[in-house]
Amino acid sequence: MPVIELLPENELTLEERRARLEALMQRVLACRLCQERGYLKVANPVGAARGRVTDRVMVIGQAPGHHSVEKRLPFAGPGGRVLQSWFVRAGFRPEDFRERIYLTALTRCDPGRNPRGAGDRKPSAAEQALCRPYLDEELALVRPRVLALVGGLAVQVFWGPAKLDEIVGTYREQDGRLLLPLPHPSGASRWLNAPEHQALLAKALEHLAYWRVKLRLDQD
Numbered sequence: 001m002p003v004i005e006l007l008p009e010n011e012l013t014l015e016e017r018r019a020r021l022e023a024l025m026q027r028v029l030a031c032r033l034c035q036e037r038g039y040l041k042v043a044n045p046v047g048a049a050r051g052r053v054t055d056r057v058m059v060i061g062q063a064p065g066h067h068s069v070e071k072r073l074p075f076a077g078p079g080g081r082v083l084q085s086w087f088v089r090a091g092f093r094p095e096d097f098r099e100r101i102y103l104t105a106l107t108r109c110d111p112g113r114n115p116r117g118a119g120d121r122k123p124s125a126a127e128q129a130l131c132r133p134y135l136d137e138e139l140a141l142v143r144p145r146v147l148a149l150v151g152g153l154a155v156q157v158f159w160g161p162a163k164l165d166e167i168v169g170t171y172r173e174q175d176g177r178l179l180l181p182l183p184h185p186s187g188a189s190r191w192l193n194a195p196e197h198q199a200l201l202a203k204a205l206e207h208l209a210y211w212r213v214k215l216r217l218d219q220d
Contacts, residue, residue, distance in 0.1 A: 012141075017053040021141045024134065025051075028108055033130045044069045045108040048138065055102035056217045058144035059083070060135070062153045062184075063107040063123050074103040082185035083150065086201070090208040096218050102142050106154060107131040119186060122153055145215055146208070147177050151184035164191060169203035178211065180204060 012020075025047040035043035046064040059075070067077030075083055084097040092101070107123040108131055114121045123131075149155045155162060159172065164183055172179045182204055183191045191197055212218055 014053065017141045021051070021053050021138070024137050024141070028134055031108065031134075034107075034109055034127055037126070037130070039124065039127050039130075040109055040111070043109050046072060046074055046105075046110075047108070048074065048102060048104050050098050051102040051104065051138075051142070052100075053142050054220055055100060055142055056144055056215065057100070057146045057148060058102040058104060058138070058142060059148045059150055060154045060158070061103075061105040061150045063105050063109065063111050063120065065120055066110050069110045073098075074105060077186075079184065079186040083182075086182070086185070086205055087208070090205045091212050092218055100218055100220075102138070102144060104135065104138055106135065106157060108134065119189070128157070145177060146211055146217060147179050148208070149179060149181045151182075151189075155181045165197060165200065168197070169200040169207075171204075171207050180207060 028045050028047045031045050032043045034040040046068050061075065064074055065077050065079070067080075068074055070076070074080070084094060087097050087101065088094055097103075106128050111121040111123045111127070113119075147158060149158050152164065155164070155167070158174075158179055159167065159181055162181075164181070167181045168183055170181070183189060183197070183201060192201065
């Protein structure tokens, strides 16, 4: 799989980063690796759509669902609308969710429904490994200040094994980035049904609201 040569920050101009990100999105949309390896019957990759190299917040989810595949937009289903409402609670404008926040995922194709329960199937480690170079390139080109980790799998990959009720409401600074764990906004998750978990989410959004002002996250 082609991977960009990661140059020091001062050796890539803004226009070069934009051009490389556009080329990356074209490779994502053309990718059929999971189909070729037999993990999916039909590959249906979703790109970052309106993502920009100047976005200061990157949201990382598990994988696109069928709504995202149909609309060719990440977080296009009901869970995405809930997630957008969380950012509005943190002081972002509704339009900022797609205009100033980079939306991406660990894997780029709809993994299908969970055969043993509600919700979508969790992509296997092998599927994640096939997509990880794309995410690494996005991180190198966009250089986000905040990583919002949405759902247990994204938290596990970037934070490490942890229970949501122990880390939601906290944050960690790592490699110059602020890592903010968030629960999954999907209705299939019952984690947020508990009032004490809603309180943890509110605390997480307080951190995000503070960073929005302090770090000018909603400004170019």
